[in-house]
Amino acid sequence: MRGRIRRRWAAYAAIALAVWLTVFPVLAVSPGDEEVRTILEKSLSLVELDKEISRIAQQQQILTSRIKQSGDELRRHELRIAAHREDAGRILRSYYTGERDVLLTALLSSRSLADLLASLDYVNVIFSNDHHTLNDYSKQYRELKKSIKGLDDQSRQLAEVDKRLKAQRLRVLALQQDVDNRLGGRSDEDSLRLMIDELTNYWHNVGLYEVKRYFKALASAMREMPGWIQGNKEMLEIDGFNYTLTIEEAQLNAFLREQNELFNNFAFQFKKETVTVTGVRDGLEVTLSGHYTVENEPVNGLRFHVDELIFNGLSLPDTTRQSLEEEFDLGFYPGKIVTFLKTRSVEIEDGKLIVKLSISL
Numbered sequence: 001m002r003g004r005i006r007r008r009w010a011a012y013a014a015i016a017l018a019v020w021l022t023v024f025p026v027l028a029v030s031p032g033d034e035e036v037r038t039i040l041e042k043s044l045s046l047v048e049l050d051k052e053i054s055r056i057a058q059q060q061q062i063l064t065s066r067i068k069q070s071g072d073e074l075r076r077h078e079l080r081i082a083a084h085r086e087d088a089g090r091i092l093r094s095y096y097t098g099e100r101d102v103l104l105t106a107l108l109s110s111r112s113l114a115d116l117l118a119s120l121d122y123v124n125v126i127f128s129n130d131h132h133t134l135n136d137y138s139k140q141y142r143e144l145k146k147s148i149k150g151l152d153d154q155s156r157q158l159a160e161v162d163k164r165l166k167a168q169r170l171r172v173l174a175l176q177q178d179v180d181n182r183l184g185g186r187s188d189e190d191s192l193r194l195m196i197d198e199l200t201n202y203w204h205n206v207g208l209y210e211v212k213r214y215f216k217a218l219a220s221a222m223r224e225m226p227g228w229i230q231g232n233k234e235m236l237e238i239d240g241f242n243y244t245l246t247i248e249e250a251q252l253n254a255f256l257r258e259q260n261e262l263f264n265n266f267a268f269q270f271k272k273e274t275v276t277v278t279g280v281r282d283g284l285e286v287t288l289s290g291h292y293t294v295e296n297e298p299v300n301g302l303r304f305h306v307d308e309l310i311f312n313g314l315s316l317p318d319t320t321r322q323s324l325e326e327e328f329d330l331g332f333y334p335g336k337i338v339t340f341l342k343t344r345s346v347e348i349e350d351g352k353l354i355v356k357l358s359i360s361l
Helices: 002-023 034-097 102-106 113-183 189-230 249-259 261-265 316-327
Strands: 236-239 242-248 265-273 276-282 282-297 301-311 341-349 352-359
Touching: 034 113, 034 316, 102 261, 113 189, 113 341, 189 261, 189 265, 189 276, 189 301, 189 316, 236 249, 242 249, 249 265, 249 352, 261 276, 265 341, 282 316, 282 341, 301 316, 301 341
Parallel strands: none
Antiparallel strands: 236 242, 242 352, 265 276, 276 282, 282 301, 341 352
16 A cells, blocks of 8 residues: 555656656756756755754754663662662671671580571571672662763763764755855746755655665665575685685676566676666666675674765765665675675675685684
8 A cells, every 4th residue: 555655656756847847947957957956966965964963853862861861760779879888888897896706606605406506597697688788789889880881871972962963953054055055146046946845845755765665675685695695606616714705796686686676677786896786767766886894793794885875866965875774784694604604805896796705613
């Protein structure tokens, strides 16, 4: 049902945009119309940065609430430990001053087995109670230190979030000023502002959904790659304890198209140190470029970093790239092919992805 609604929205938006550009043909962005393209790109960045500011502000509120809760818990710990501290101090002083020696004297002065057993029970109760009190104090003290550390960590996180929020707000102000300056004085200012509104609505209602759809499909396909490689062992070259995995872009594209028909109009390209993925569908064009790095945490493998993301010829800001990178894992984990394999290095040549592996002992 949602898919049909989205497709309907896409069709409506595409028709509306086509009609609008027919009405205002002078504003159709062409490769030579760099100024209009720049204005639209910066306007789209403003939309995404505003969304990032809202996300950071929400994170700020959550952290502020957590810090308040942690502060309340810290005060409760302080009250509990204050009561235990007095009892623990009294017990430790009794051992230091020899007050507990009288218990040993009572044991030694027992005149019968019955007296000895009774004294032992009495001494055991006292020492067990002392041990329990000291252990309870130690536990409360450790919890207090943990609460203090947690509060400190959250305070540092909040300070970092505040810093990011201020930086993004300054960035938006500067970007908005730049857009206003570029629009000001233009004879087509009103038409351009209308075009910006149309683009913003199109991005919100169709573009972002389609971009996420690509990323979700890619993430799903990446999870199936280990099984695919196991079925195509000719891609693995073995030299003693070292392995070399070579994936050609034609092989990868064929695999992707087997996974999802969405990739029929979608292709990976391997160039020197860069992976480029381009897809065109229903008047939407998405291009992302990035690179792989070897990561050991949380698991060993290749992590994909999005360096550039272009939607219908307009470059999206770094915050959008980072958000998508965090939401969708486009990484590849060779250890899932054979559990004892460890990724050592990755290299991208023209038409090839080459991964060096070794046996992890």
